[in-house]
Amino acid sequence: MNPIFDTARARIAALSGHFINGAWHKGSGATIPVLDPATETAIGAIAAGGADEVDQAVRAARRAFDAPSWSAMPAAERERLLLRLADLVEENRDELAAMETIDNGMPYGVSRMMAVGSAISAIRYHAGWPRRLTGETVPMSVPGNWHGYTTHEALGVAALIVPWNAPFAITCTKVSAALAAGCTVVLKPAELAPMSGLRLAELVAQAGFPEGVVNVVTGTGAEAGAALVAHPGIDKISFTGSTATGKAILHQSVGDLKRVSLELGGKSASIVFPDADLTRAIPAVAMGIFGNSGQVCAAGSRLFLHEAIFDRFIEGLVAFTQNLRVGPGTQDGVALGPLISGPQRDKVMGYIEAGRAEGATLITGGDAPSGPGYFVNPTIFVDADPSMSIVREEIFGPILSVMKFADDDLDDLAARANDSIYGLSAYVWTANLGHAHAMAKKLRSGSVKINGSGMEFALPFGGFRQSGLGREHGRHGVEAFTEVKSVMVGW
Numbered sequence: 001m002n003p004i005f006d007t008a009r010a011r012i013a014a015l016s017g018h019f020i021n022g023a024w025h026k027g028s029g030a031t032i033p034v035l036d037p038a039t040e041t042a043i044g045a046i047a048a049g050g051a052d053e054v055d056q057a058v059r060a061a062r063r064a065f066d067a068p069s070w071s072a073m074p075a076a077e078r079e080r081l082l083l084r085l086a087d088l089v090e091e092n093r094d095e096l097a098a099m100e101t102i103d104n105g106m107p108y109g110v111s112r113m114m115a116v117g118s119a120i121s122a123i124r125y126h127a128g129w130p131r132r133l134t135g136e137t138v139p140m141s142v143p144g145n146w147h148g149y150t151t152h153e154a155l156g157v158a159a160l161i162v163p164w165n166a167p168f169a170i171t172c173t174k175v176s177a178a179l180a181a182g183c184t185v186v187l188k189p190a191e192l193a194p195m196s197g198l199r200l201a202e203l204v205a206q207a208g209f210p211e212g213v214v215n216v217v218t219g220t221g222a223e224a225g226a227a228l229v230a231h232p233g234i235d236k237i238s239f240t241g242s243t244a245t246g247k248a249i250l251h252q253s254v255g256d257l258k259r260v261s262l263e264l265g266g267k268s269a270s271i272v273f274p275d276a277d278l279t280r281a282i283p284a285v286a287m288g289i290f291g292n293s294g295q296v297c298a299a300g301s302r303l304f305l306h307e308a309i310f311d312r313f314i315e316g317l318v319a320f321t322q323n324l325r326v327g328p329g330t331q332d333g334v335a336l337g338p339l340i341s342g343p344q345r346d347k348v349m350g351y352i353e354a355g356r357a358e359g360a361t362l363i364t365g366g367d368a369p370s371g372p373g374y375f376v377n378p379t380i381f382v383d384a385d386p387s388m389s390i391v392r393e394e395i396f397g398p399i400l401s402v403m404k405f406a407d408d409d410l411d412d413l414a415a416r417a418n419d420s421i422y423g424l425s426a427y428v429w430t431a432n433l434g435h436a437h438a439m440a441k442k443l444r445s446g447s448v449k450i451n452g453s454g455m456e457f458a459l460p461f462g463g464f465r466q467s468g469l470g471r472e473h474g475r476h477g478v479e480a481f482t483e484v485k486s487v488m489v490g491w
Ligand code: NAI
Pocket: 161, 162, 163, 164, 165, 188, 189, 190, 191, 219, 220, 221, 222, 224, 225, 226, 229, 240, 241, 242, 243, 245, 246, 248, 249, 263, 264, 265, 266, 296, 297, 344, 347, 394, 395, 396
């Protein structure tokens, strides 16, 4: 096995505690074990933080926000620090990727490219913003001589609450956007995959950010997460995770009207027209749901296939899917790693049972390789319909539900694709320019991707309906960490 995994294991075992004001703190001494989902064995432990550690971290972040070392730092210097952080992440790329593989389960190649690769791109992208976060000069119509303009000012202390499905990429995206805007942060990693977030704290210190600008408190959502959301010193919450938890956070933040951004669940549609390039569409549709074992908010979990290509597409899709090797992410050639936990595996298996019971036809997968490890084989149901829970609900596992569409009524097709409480992403495959633009307009989701997909940090990302509130990435993602101020100057 690649020796990088030994290095990563040693790093994981050595990391523990909360990172507050530039130093490590043990907290109460209570810990939560951290598991490798491919082996079901403990690889380390995190400190179980609560209100006390959260309070210390928020106070440290507030002091850092007010201190001239951060508040008066020139934009060019913030840019330089962010670029330095990106370089450090890149220098540690293999080890960080191996840590993510051991903690989250994703195949090593995927974590090098996706988890750490996107993290580097996100930090470099956001590094460009401090010097470009400009306001407007506004023509004034009130009587007199006026100069009117707007500025974007950092909101203050941001709570960043991160899920376990792509922990390092999401952590680095949120941290770098918040820092680019001039906020200071308290990060709460997911208890199921916290280790790369703790390692980031070390790299932030190494990059030379002032103490207290980035703090990390570990623990459960119910204790550490809830304490953070309730803390009156938090100005902004940026959360990625389940829709249920996002709603709870929004409720809990009403008391002092904290600013809240939510990136939540999805039930995204892939739509394939008969003129699509099937040699590209088949693997992309498959990896659009099976990649990261389906644990992706924007996963294309509902597939609409045109009847003229239905049989051909399904044949290719099943063949491709059956070639995907399921196994530990540390092994070469593995395409799909385990799910994150026993409960997540059981939940996914429950949906497979539900799909059968509700009358969908299982054409591949449906079972779980024997343990250890929380593996589920990639599974495809045809004859699915919107009355079924496998079509309505976010499963967050490698389960694809396939439906057929007949012809040319694009409004009807869009209505079927839009028939969901979610609206995060949509994927369209067609060579017909008219269909491409028509679907881009008719699909009610935060992103529409035509003939391909990928993570582009310059394009806003977020959801319609119950997929979320606000946007990350792009100008919108940085502005989400700011307040707009209007200034009028009489002369
Ligand atoms: P979750 O959404 O509850 O957890 C995400 C993060 O929020 C974690 O860091 C957690 O500690 C924190 N958290 C939980 N409760 C909190 C609270 N009351 N206040 C503040 N922070 C809190 O997701 P969980 O429980 O890990 O998974 C439940 C289901 O959610 C999964 O089975 C999956 O289907 C779905 N999910 C969807 C995600 C998405 O991106 N769409 C991401 C993660 C989970």
